[in-house]
Amino acid sequence: MKLALKTAVLAFAFAALGAQAQERVIRIGVLMPISGPGSYFGVMGKEGIDLALEQLKGSVSGYRLQVQYEDSACSPLQATNTVKRVLEQLKPHIVIGEECSDASLAIAPILEQAKVVQLNAGSVTMKLTESGYKYVFRIFPNGEQQGLPLGRNAYTKLGARTAVLLYEKTNAGVDSADGFEKHFVAAGGKILARIDFGRDVNDFTAIATRIAALGKVDVLPTFGLEGQQVRLSQALAQARVVKGGGGNAVQMGSIWLPYGFDQKAGAAAEGYIRIVQFDPTEKRSIVQDFIKAFRAKYGADRVPTHINAHAYDTILLVAEAVRRGATDSESIRDRFSKFRDVEVTTGRISFGPNGQTTDLSVIHFIETQKDLTWKGLDW
Amino acid sequence: MTDLLALFVQQSVNGVYLGCLYVMVALGLTLIYGVLNQINFAHADFVTVGAFAALFTATRFATKVLGLPDTGAYLLSMVAALGTGALLGLAVNAAVFAPLRERGDELRPLIATIGVSVIIENGQLWLFGPIPYQFDSPFSRETIRVGRIFFSMQSALVVAVSAAAIAALYAFMKFTFLGKALRAVAQDRETAGLMGINPNLLIAITIVIASALAGVAGALLGPVLVLTPFAGASVIVKAFAIVIIGGFGNMQGTIIAGLLVGIIEAFTVQYLGSGLIDLVVFVLLLVMLVVRPTGLIAERKEENV
Numbered sequence: 001m002k003l004a005l006k007t008a009v010l011a012f013a014f015a016a017l018g019a020q021a022q023e024r025v026i027r028i029g030v031l032m033p034i035s036g037p038g039s040y041f042g043v044m045g046k047e048g049i050d051l052a053l054e055q056l057k058g059s060v061s062g063y064r065l066q067v068q069y070e071d072s073a074c075s076p077l078q079a080t081n082t083v084k085r086v087l088e089q090l091k092p093h094i095v096i097g098e099e100c101s102d103a104s105l106a107i108a109p110i111l112e113q114a115k116v117v118q119l120n121a122g123s124v125t126m127k128l129t130e131s132g133y134k135y136v137f138r139i140f141p142n143g144e145q146q147g148l149p150l151g152r153n154a155y156t157k158l159g160a161r162t163a164v165l166l167y168e169k170t171n172a173g174v175d176s177a178d179g180f181e182k183h184f185v186a187a188g189g190k191i192l193a194r195i196d197f198g199r200d201v202n203d204f205t206a207i208a209t210r211i212a213a214l215g216k217v218d219v220l221p222t223f224g225l226e227g228q229q230v231r232l233s234q235a236l237a238q239a240r241v242v243k244g245g246g247g248n249a250v251q252m253g254s255i256w257l258p259y260g261f262d263q264k265a266g267a268a269a270e271g272y273i274r275i276v277q278f279d280p281t282e283k284r285s286i287v288q289d290f291i292k293a294f295r296a297k298y299g300a301d302r303v304p305t306h307i308n309a310h311a312y313d314t315i316l317l318v319a320e321a322v323r324r325g326a327t328d329s330e331s332i333r334d335r336f337s338k339f340r341d342v343e344v345t346t347g348r349i350s351f352g353p354n355g356q357t358t359d360l361s362v363i364h365f366i367e368t369q370k371d372l373t374w375k376g377l378d379w
Numbered sequence: 380m381t382d383l384l385a386l387f388v389q390q391s392v393n394g395v396y397l398g399c400l401y402v403m404v405a406l407g408l409t410l411i412y413g414v415l416n417q418i419n420f421a422h423a424d425f426v427t428v429g430a431f432a433a434l435f436t437a438t439r440f441a442t443k444v445l446g447l448p449d450t451g452a453y454l455l456s457m458v459a460a461l462g463t464g465a466l467l468g469l470a471v472n473a474a475v476f477a478p479l480r481e482r483g484d485e486l487r488p489l490i491a492t493i494g495v496s497v498i499i500e501n502g503q504l505w506l507f508g509p510i511p512y513q514f515d516s517p518f519s520r521e522t523i524r525v526g527r528i529f530f531s532m533q534s535a536l537v538v539a540v541s542a543a544a545i546a547a548l549y550a551f552m553k554f555t556f557l558g559k560a561l562r563a564v565a566q567d568r569e570t571a572g573l574m575g576i577n578p579n580l581l582i583a584i585t586i587v588i589a590s591a592l593a594g595v596a597g598a599l600l601g602p603v604l605v606l607t608p609f610a611g612a613s614v615i616v617k618a619f620a621i622v623i624i625g626g627f628g629n630m631q632g633t634i635i636a637g638l639l640v641g642i643i644e645a646f647t648v649q650y651l652g653s654g655l656i657d658l659v660v661f662v663l664l665l666v667m668l669v670v671r672p673t674g675l676i677a678e679r680k681e682e683n684v
Contacts (some may be wrong), residue, residue: 028653033609035609036509036607037511039509071509195653197653197654198657199651200613202613202614202658203393203396203397203400205393205396205397206390206393206397206644206648206649209386209645209649210648213386213649225605227511228605231605239529264513266520314410327519
């Protein structure tokens with residue numbers, strides 16, 4: 001009897017080990033802000049990732065894509081604690097995230113030490129790919145890459161000569177403002193003031209008053225989260241600074257705002273020119289197929305935002321790496337570093353030696369119209 | 380009007396509006412401290428509950444069920460926020476504060492307010508989710524212009540409601556029997572009890588009034604805040620600073636300090652930079668603690684509340 005029991009236990013143990021050896025999995029940790037003022041990033045990001053996984057039926061080349069979502073709240077502290085837990089529990093091959101620069105920067109050295117790839121889709125700070133990390137890859141244009149077209153186009157296309165920089169006091173805000181200033185000033189423009197604000201600022205009337213008192217301002221590059229930008233645009237309109245309030249200044253922005261911002265800000269958003277990372281009017285089949293699938297899953301009236309799109313793209317890129325033979329973190333890193341012109345919904349991805357995407361096809365300009373719709377600008 | 384004068388007046392107007400918002404939040408805090416000698420760490424969450432109550436009343440009930448126009452819906456939402464705040468205060472007092480007070484321990488009710496705060500925040504997170512809500516007041520879209528000075532109808536409403544709340548509270552305290560009884564309880568709870576006043580009832584009334592004020596503050600702040608279950612936290616730190624600067628538990632001090640902080644904030648944005656607002660306010664707080672630790676209006680129990 002005892003012998004039979006021992007045999008059964010051994011047989012079970014071997015069977016379990018065998019099953020484990022056969023199961024081929026790519027473990028993906030996803031760190032997104034699901035709570036707090038940046039939670040729209042996380043909610044939209046999850047939609048994009050879920051859709052991509054559904055289309056792939058959860059696996060690629062015999063590898064199951066196992067995804068674990070975590071809330072890192074746009075917060076460096078929470079992101080740090082969360083990534084440590086994910087590393088310990090999930091033992092991921094790759095971590096996607098965070099969306100906010102400060103949180104992304106906080107987890108980068110931890111993932112570097114653990115030799116786990118970090119694929120970032122939504123952070124702008126230069127430091128993320130300029131700090132020598134070998135496991136960081138980013139498909140989002142950095143502050144410099146966005147600042148160049150913003151600054152130059154403000155000067156050349158809009159004929160702007162003066163600007164006031166408005167930005168949240170974070171790495172993302174500062175780097176975005178620096179990027180604009182560098183290229184606007186190089187083109188011959190003048191910065192009249194740099195005005196930063198914390199994420200706890202709720203009322204922007206005093207800031208709008210200050211800008212109104214500065215005299216003729218041509219452009220207002222603005223870098224902040226959606227909720228604050230809505231209030232800021234409304235205050236600027238009230239102070240008759242921006243076009244939406246009868247003023248002359250044009251608000252400009254980099255990739256922070258999703259589609260839908262214009263309706264929330266109302267008339268104040270008229271004339272707002274900004275970069276988006278995803279253009280739903282693009283004719284490429286990957287874009288149109290994505291929109292079709294997105295609407296089928298989430299509702300016919302929905303237009304996918306750049307956050308939906310770039311999150312969707314992260315899974316496409318992981319899948320592409322697996323198709324090219326990646327089986328673990330090290331080989332994902334290797335395949336990523338060889339990516340050239342990989343087509344995704346936001347554009348084409350080619351990673352440079354520092355892990356930053358070098359292809360700027362992901363940058364598209366749009367302008368908010370009087371009726372709060374937007375049109376693409378051929379810039 | 381010269382440019383400089385216009386700018387000065389405009390920023391003062393902005394500051395008064397901000398100050399009134401802060402006063403609305405701080406009044407409830409100071410009222411509870413004045414009577415109970417207790418800090419309510421859940422006050423921010425009462426404000427958030429008020430904001431959500433106002434939001435859902437305005438957008439779901441008043442417009443869709445009652446068919447009210449936007450302005451009527453928003454005004455009704457303020458009443459709903461007031462009622463929700465009062466009911467919440469009543470419930471929290473009955474369930475948590477009153478039983479703990481009976482044990483005669485001052486620390487436990489204080490810790491309990493932290494617990495209440497966590498429960499309310501997580502309850503709201505469960506109910507409403509983490510994504511910010513867009514709460515537009517119809518008054519925010521209307522701008523009043525007097526010469527070169529401008530302000531939104533919403534700011535005018537905030538100032539008017541704050542002034543009305545202060546006046547009503549003052550009249551209640553000064554001229555009604557309940558108000559006088561409340562002041563007696565603030566001065567000496569035991570002696571007031573010996574005089575036939577029911578201190579527990581008066582304390583419950585205080586908490587209900589403070590919570591109702593928090594609810595109205597939420598309705599006024601809703602269209603200003605990025606509305607999430609944690610929204611109240613962004614103003615509560617400043618409200619605490621105002622209560623301390625004004626003199627803990629002193630209503631007049633709180634009103635003066637609130638307006639002062641609002642005006643300082645507006646001029647800090649103009650001349651130093653908005654990134655330095657918190658620094659300036661908290662330097663002021665530290666200076667007050669060193670130079671005049673009793674606050675702008677020194678604490679005299681009988682004059683509090």
